[in-house]
Amino acid sequence: MAQGGNAPLGSARVVIEVTAPKRLDVSGLLLTAAGKVRSDADFVFFNAPQGPGVTHRPAGGGSPDAIAVDTAAVPGEITRIVVTASLDDQRATFAGTEPTATLRDADTGRELFTFTPPRLSRETALVVVEVYRRGTEWKVRAVGQGYADGLAGIATDFGVSVEERTPAAAAATAPEAPPVPPAAPQAPGTAPRGAATPPPQAPGTPPPMPSGSPAVGKITLDKGRVNLVKGGSVSLEKGGKPFLSSVRMGLGWEPAGHGRSIDLDASVIAFDAQREKIDTAWFMKLSIFNGAIAHSGDNLTGKGGGDDEAITVHLAGLPPEVCGLVFVVNSFSGQKFTDIKNAYCRLVDTATDQELVRFDLAQSEPHTGVAMCKLVRQFSGEWVMTALGEYVNAKTARSMVKPAAAML
Structure with missing residues (x-):
């Protein structure tokens, strides 16, 4: 085999x-x-x-x-x-x-x-x-x-x-370094543990946004479905308030050649404020954080309509130390992404099954891994989705941890 x-x-x-x-x-x-x-x-x-x-x-x-x-x-x-x-x-x-x-x-x-x-x-x-x-x-x-x-x-x-x-x-082993205690929940407008403390703000002004978040005039869900391009971001807010409590990230692809099966694996890697990995949901570990993140399971061919794999995230159920989620897709069997077409990720409201955000991967590269998108918790507590589309030579989610951390 x-x-x-x-x-x-x-x-x-x-x-x-x-x-x-x-x-x-x-x-x-x-x-x-x-x-x-x-x-x-x-x-x-x-x-x-x-x-x-x-x-x-x-x-x-x-x-x-x-x-x-x-x-x-x-x-x-x-x-x-x-x-x-x-x-x-x-x-x-x-x-x-x-x-x-x-x-x-x-x-x-x-x-x-x-x-x-x-x-x-x-x-x-x-x-x-x-x-x-x-x-x-x-x-x-x-x-x-x-x-x-x-x-x-x-x-x-x-x-x-x-x-x-x-x-x-x-067996006798060397003593391990003491574990880093989990970050305490942050008050609105304060930086996560390990982040630079923002300067005091004048009354009535919003707190500064972390690096990589949308600037003034940010895109939100107020006008409905959003199509992202590589590097684009959307805040998961509507009417100035958090709009979603649970979302589903659907990921899909098709074989580029006729009759060929493509075995790709979608995963999500959770990071803390220091960009250190906390846990990963993948085909061998379908549920993490007591079910706050749940993976649909492995699709072995890439054929058929709809999402090939999906990962559901109950945002309200995530531990407070989770500050970033990076969604990745890997070719476990070593096939390159030039062998697939029409790869995409889409964010769906689990309550209504309505597609809210979509990112279509415009081009393929001869690599075995790709970081599709990220969800980042801002200082204010809002979540922002950013389209990545960054290719990496990595067959497994484990190999994607360091590259994904650098993209946060």
Whole structure:
């Protein structure tokens, strides 16, 4: 299988073996539609080898570490089983020693699929493959998504208490820097934490707007639907007041060639006032901030009418430290944006399903990622949408974090 590829599972009971030139620890995580484990009991590894429908098989007798999946025994609320690999030597990386996953029929041992991710570098842990439901059918997808912070990074992303359960936590590690406390809610007209404090204003004058926001004469939603061009902005206000509490960002595209499928992935990256990433909603983590941001799920072809993927944002439910959202689209399988056409993003009022703002990407470039637009919370509390259309060589949302932060 190629990275990003998917196929019907082909058997109700399978074993996923993972091998590499270096010693590995293989684990499985049972995830709900929200992209999280229900509890630490849904994390299956060598110290906790049994889960509902999922079992860890330790290496021995010539057989490698593996995760066995009996789809008939997997609880109905579980939509995905993610198979991970981490290096036993926590000082080593996967550079030049990419692991290979072999999926076999558990009853006959027959090989069904193999997958080796493209060349890795600083990664010390990897989401190798995922077994997932599509309606009543079970499928397998080649992922190959790397993490530089070991299995603990993967486990934390999926909601596991790493202090208690992960093998990585059992080893002695250097003390981590204390976490930065979340920003307190800001009074209207004050700068977010870390931003320059605006000078005092004369009575009756509005507070200064942050860099990149519309100037006097800004575009709002007062006159109805707004079409943006690259670099254009619109305030989500109407009649001088916030107009929206919940919005849906729809993203769409079409294959440029006849009959070709294009597997693109839409994501949203949330940042704080210091342009530090807080969290990301993507195809492997569909819900963040207790559902304040919800992803519609992965579209694997780009075909069909309407939005290919959509991300709903309940603006009123976002934590106060969230100051910016950047919506990105990536080609997980490595296809360039010159292979697509008619890419767009549009902002929709979830209450009325009315399209309010639209940005059509005017040109394509031979890159694997694009930042489509951003939503930025102003000092006053209003939200402003800006069309970006900036291309980046990045196959995943994880690789888009630094470029996206620089665009805020």
